[in-house]
Amino acid sequence: MRASFVARPADAAQVADVLRVAAAHDLAVVPRGNGTRLDWGLPPSRLDLILDLSALDRIVDHAAGDLVLVAEPGARIADVQRHLAAAGQRLAVDAPAPGATLGGTVATGHSGPSRLLAGPIKDQIIGISLVRPDGTPAISGGRVVKNVAGYDLARLMCGSYGTLAVFTRLIFRLRPLPAARAFITAPVLGPSLATPLIEAVATARLAPSAVELDLPAPPPDDAARSVACPQGAVVVLVEGSPGGVAGRASAVRELLQKTGAEEVHVRAESPPWWGALPQWDAKPQRDAKPRSAEPSADDDTLLRLTFVRSGLPEVLSTARDHGAALRGAAAAGVLTAALPHAAPDRVALALAALRTVCARYGGTAVVLNAPPEIRSAVDMWGPIPALDLMRRVKQQFDPSHRLSPGRFVGGL
């Protein structure tokens, strides 16, 4: 969809100005960070004005002694991490794609490997400044980690896909960079070995910072599958003091070997795909490139699968049966699945099967991103409890439905 206007405000005051003008002219507005995930969710049902937030990319304040960062939403996660690392600190937020911004990642509520120990992205935000669709600026939270004064709007904004308000400033809690880290990698060919490895590590008291699974898509036809299954891996991250990490890394290695892994490597560096969405690392950056109507090899369907841990074996085998590549925080119960350029009816089948299995284990399967012909053929979000309350919240914040209309659950 084409917008009539693009506005690139330089600061929060200008964001409010733009939104006030848009309100006065009844313009539908879609905020945009760096555009890496602009196409997630449903396409907006109306679009007059793109609010390009890329100029709001400053690190406003890094209070190192207090382990607090104040930044604008357009700041790129990679730049922020570089800045923090110089002071021996980091933000427990992973960039899901090259160029991903803080704001976009908050808006989509996407958390990466560090969620296992540090918690999801919503646990890292302690304050937010936002502008309502009518141009009213507001804040919630603040600059201190412990704070229960007033409602927590940051959590509400996290994962709201930009449908309630435009964020102009985000405040995060930080963590010290560990003195040492080790990535312990066990190659796996499929779920049968991956599952026991993940369970063994998750229940041992080795305090891993992350337990990630990476399984490339199986070859398309059954005959090929048994001969040449591409190799995947279970990777465990341990962090801490040098002595402690060395000890735990060998404990993890022994545990993995005892559980059936044949060759286990311990490395100081992360694998290249760490934190990236499945298959995105292997592809050129799509960076806000307008999507063509023609399906291309780029057009994977991306699903987010969630489940409690006992669901891991069934979720993995169901996803594999439908040809998915998988990656994510397997021990935390969150995986991203990529269905490589599958036809709409096959995606629909896979989605139905995965929804059933995930629901059995307290979770969901949602479509994060898909080519247009698939978006129109499937229910992207699936059943959403308490949808009526969500509608009422949207109605309060955006009564004329002008902010990213139709992008979110239930047409919100």
Place this chain on the structure above:
Amino acid sequence: MDALAAVTSRVRTLLPDHAVITDRARLRTYECDGLTHHRVVPGLVVLPETADQVAAVVAECARHQVPFVARGSGTGLSGGALPHAAGVLIVTSRLRRILAVRPEDERAVVEPGVINLDVSRAAAPYGYHYAPDPSSRQVCSIGGNLAENSGGAHCLKYGFTACHVLAADLVTPDGDLVTLGTEAPDAPGYDLLGTVIGAEGTLGVVTSVTVRLTRDPEAVTTLLAAFAGTDDAGAATSAIIAAGIVPAAVEMMDALAIEAAEAAVACGYPAGAGAVLIVELDGPAADVAAELSVVTRLCTDAGGFALRVAADDAERELIWKGRRSAFAAVGRISPDYIVQDGVIPRTALPEVLRAIATLSADSGVRVANVFHAGDGNLHPLVLFDAAVPGQEQRAEEVSGAILDLCVTHGGSITGEHGVGVDKARYLPRMFTDHDLDTMQLVRCAFDPAGIANPGKIFPTPRLCGEVPRKHHAATEPARDIF
């Protein structure tokens, strides 16, 4: 018949007799929570035994526009569970079943009246526990914890209640029973649960809670260190954090708080200490050992003395007993006291403590300090004797001035005890009308009639029917924004 009488007669047909209290003497037992100087006798008390009963009672309240207030164990310190004279108090003490403990999924499902510590007890045989540990954990309820987003000493490392609740069933102010969140992480849709947590019962009544269970650490070490004063103890805290160590807990008590704790529970803190620091480290044994040696050195460098590492669980318990009993213990050295709860950025600690000491000296009001030093959450205990005319008012003034100190240093008026009725008037010191209005948009979505725990948190309720403010583009300054 007035509205409350109408609700009462309907409720009698919905709930068993023993679950409905109308007798004035019995109603009085619910007149306050832990903030005892605010008292209101509730119009009606109900003790539902099922979620459906809660929903039925709330639906009646909605039909007759009668306010309702949820109450867990009544240990709240901001008057959050203060009843409404013409309203219904919904007490969860009979909703105390632990519905499931599933260590394989790291989850437990409990009713809201379940006592915090009982969740950890139920998980203990499997080597798991429920991480948020308010000092009141032996008596406070999970529903109350959720409503206050309660913290505890170990929240420094493990996060507060909001980080450990995955899903909850909520009776909305319309009387509908809805499920918010999923047992798995990352439920799609708006994170309504994230807003209900910490909303102090103003968005409905929670009837079931799914919490995360945390694996017990391999090793735990508790260090007690004495210092000449809070400046040195504060310097030690900053040094520990700067060294990249995240202890499970860092708690500080000043001389007056130590005196009170000794008088109450004989916790055996070092004699002559102007401040003590409790540092707890947990995790894999080798890491804990390495961190302990660093922490010991940093404490000594900052002037710490009489360092003591708990040799066993009994000794650890004694060290913690002094800290956990501190609020009540102050009753030993003062007939009355105010428990304050404010937050400052950790680096402002020495400056703010000095300012509190000055306030105390200038006003003649004694202040004992107990706090979660690791995250800058202060609990100044402001001492007074209500029998002496003027003392209470002076104590209130000092207590309010301490909150001002927190706000001017970029902090918060409450870190874990909530706003309730006590601090609603202070909220505008942190937030503008626009901010409070925006928060209340959520309130309007859940509770347009304003019957869920009215009068709490917000100093002025927002009228939900209000037409959104009109903006006239013509009056905006002409700027070339497109």
